[in-house]
Amino acid sequence: MDLPVFVCEVLDKLTSCGYEAYCVGGCVRDHLLGQCPDDYDVTTSALPEQIISVFRGYKLLTVGLKHGTVTIIIDGQPVEVTTFRCDGDYIDHRHPDKVSFTSRLEDDLSRRDLTINAMAYNPSRGIIDPFGGREDLNSGIIRCVGNPMKRFDEDGLRILRALRFASRFGFEIDKATSDAIHRQRYLLSYISAERINHELCGILTGECYRILQDYPDIICEIIPEMYACIGFEQRSKYHDKTVYGHIIATVAAAEPSVKFRLAMLLHDIGKPSCFFMKDGAGHFYGHADVSRDIAAKVLGRLRFGNKITDEVLFLIENHGIVINDDTRSIRRGLARYGEQGFLDLIKVHYYDTCGKAPEYFCEKELFDSIRKHTLEFLENEPPMSLSKLKINGSDVAALGFKGKAIGEALRFALSAVIDGVCKNEKDELISILTEKNR
Numbered sequence: 001m002d003l004p005v006f007v008c009e010v011l012d013k014l015t016s017c018g019y020e021a022y023c024v025g026g027c028v029r030d031h032l033l034g035q036c037p038d039d040y041d042v043t044t045s046a047l048p049e050q051i052i053s054v055f056r057g058y059k060l061l062t063v064g065l066k067h068g069t070v071t072i073i074i075d076g077q078p079v080e081v082t083t084f085r086c087d088g089d090y091i092d093h094r095h096p097d098k099v100s101f102t103s104r105l106e107d108d109l110s111r112r113d114l115t116i117n118a119m120a121y122n123p124s125r126g127i128i129d130p131f132g133g134r135e136d137l138n139s140g141i142i143r144c145v146g147n148p149m150k151r152f153d154e155d156g157l158r159i160l161r162a163l164r165f166a167s168r169f170g171f172e173i174d175k176a177t178s179d180a181i182h183r184q185r186y187l188l189s190y191i192s193a194e195r196i197n198h199e200l201c202g203i204l205t206g207e208c209y210r211i212l213q214d215y216p217d218i219i220c221e222i223i224p225e226m227y228a229c230i231g232f233e234q235r236s237k238y239h240d241k242t243v244y245g246h247i248i249a250t251v252a253a254a255e256p257s258v259k260f261r262l263a264m265l266l267h268d269i270g271k272p273s274c275f276f277m278k279d280g281a282g283h284f285y286g287h288a289d290v291s292r293d294i295a296a297k298v299l300g301r302l303r304f305g306n307k308i309t310d311e312v313l314f315l316i317e318n319h320g321i322v323i324n325d326d327t328r329s330i331r332r333g334l335a336r337y338g339e340q341g342f343l344d345l346i347k348v349h350y351y352d353t354c355g356k357a358p359e360y361f362c363e364k365e366l367f368d369s370i371r372k373h374t375l376e377f378l379e380n381e382p383p384m385s386l387s388k389l390k391i392n393g394s395d396v397a398a399l400g401f402k403g404k405a406i407g408e409a410l411r412f413a414l415s416a417v418i419d420g421v422c423k424n425e426k427d428e429l430i431s432i433l434t435e436k437n438r
Contacts, residue, residue: 001031001121006074007040010081011122017054019046021081022105022120022128029116032127032137033169042081043108043120047101051081067099084108090154093190106130113151113158114165115143140171148180156187160199163215167206181218188221193303196222200302204261209252216244222302225294228272235282238360243271246355253354255347259308263315264351266295292317314341319348325370330377331418335385339378346371386410389417390426391433399433409433 003011007023014021021044027037044051051070052060061071061078068083086107088098102108105120105128112118115133127134131145142162144151152158159181166173173181188196200222203211212219220227229243239246247268254260270290276283292313299309318337323329323346333342350367353360389410396409413429415421422428 001028001123003123004040004077006077007042007079008123009074010042010072010079013054014042014044014046014051014081015122015124017046017050019044019050019054020084020105020122021046022122022125024109024120025112025117028119028121028127029133029137031121032119032134040079042079043084043105044081045084045103045105046081047083051083068101085111087111087154093153093156093187096154110145112145113155113161115145116165118145140169141174142166142171142177143174144177144180148177149184152180152184152187156184156190157195157199159184159188159218160191160196160203163211163218164199164202164206167203167208167211170207178214181215185218185221188218193301197302197304201258201262204251204265205256205258208261209248212248212251223269223298225269225298229269232272232275233282234271234275234284235277237281238356240357241355243268249355250351254351259311259315260344260347260351262299262304262308263312263319263348266298266312267291267316267319267348267352269294269298288317288320311344315344315348318345319352321345321349323349323370325366325373327373327377328419330370330374331420332415334374334377335414335418343371343374346374386414388424389414389429390424391429395426395430396433399430400437401433409436412436 001023003023011021011023021042023040024043025041027040030037046054048065048068048070052062055070055072059073061073064071064080064082068085070081072079072081084102084105084107086100086102087096088100090096109118109120109128109130115131115136117133118129118131119133120128132143136143142165144158144162162173162177162181165171216226216230220230226244229247232243234241234243234246241249247265250264250267251261254264268284268287268291270293271284271287274284274287274290276285295316296309296313299312304312318341321333323333330342333345336342337345346367350362350364353362391410391413393406393410396406396413399409401409413433416429416432417424422432
């Protein structure tokens, strides 16, 4: 491994003082995948007080000292250094009741969650891989270290971590690990909303289709409102998939951002409660509003922030609007939803069609054309809004409109300009409102 200078300094100081020291976990995994690690963790035979002694004179953070962790700051870069350790019993399915230190690297690696995260490295010994993590990386396999039932029983968060890594790297999950995930899904009830939030976002922003397809029980454990969508037939010529099948197809089609993938995951979650048959076909009138309300509860429960919540709810509420590739539709969309909002809704429209029956799927070229024409319109003609009308409330009141009718008249005038019925000129606007008020 081509280690940064500050990491080499940590390893060199520990080994020169007679201690074993290794890079461990994600940095080793990412290096073997040809990726640049985000951070570096070091594990060592040195006890916490010995780590502090070795790095006397350095800036140290000792908030993790009771678990054997000291963070060394070198040139502004943090390196977490942790003593080889063994964990006690996980009585709450989340945290060990005690931590004991050991002199064996293999003991430390054996307590880790997945084989691909249970490798160590130092320049003199190379890769230390007692559980076959390197082979699993080469084979594209996610596998627990040891007995997966035991691993998940210790910490239910590992269920979501396994799914997140499978999604991130596009890996398969080995059968024993997969079976344990399904059997131990109830352990997710022990996980905080904040941690579920983080792992769910990681799952969604990777290659998540197979995860959503193969583990609907896990998704429903996190979002119980999704249960109704599983196996729900839509009975519509536009749809050849169940509600859940449609949802996961749209998620996979969306760009891998939290905003768009969350929006598509929840955009039709209210469909089952809106379903009714008419003329031999299924209908879901009002499902966008119902889905928005359900999504608001889900996002609040999972502790999503106000900004992302507002963005996702906006997309869900408006995902069913009509968007055509013509100037009138573009004008109206920009006036009503704003520049960024309308451009986002163009994307959502495309993602939504990706989940429809093939004969009703709209090719991406259509939505690329709508976006191109929208950007051209924005460049040549600023979008209309009430504030840009050449008349105001006083002008409308002078025509005899009163109270709420003034606002309605202004909106009518704005629609007339957007639809090309008249120009945004005071005389023309007053003329059409005079005609309307007769």
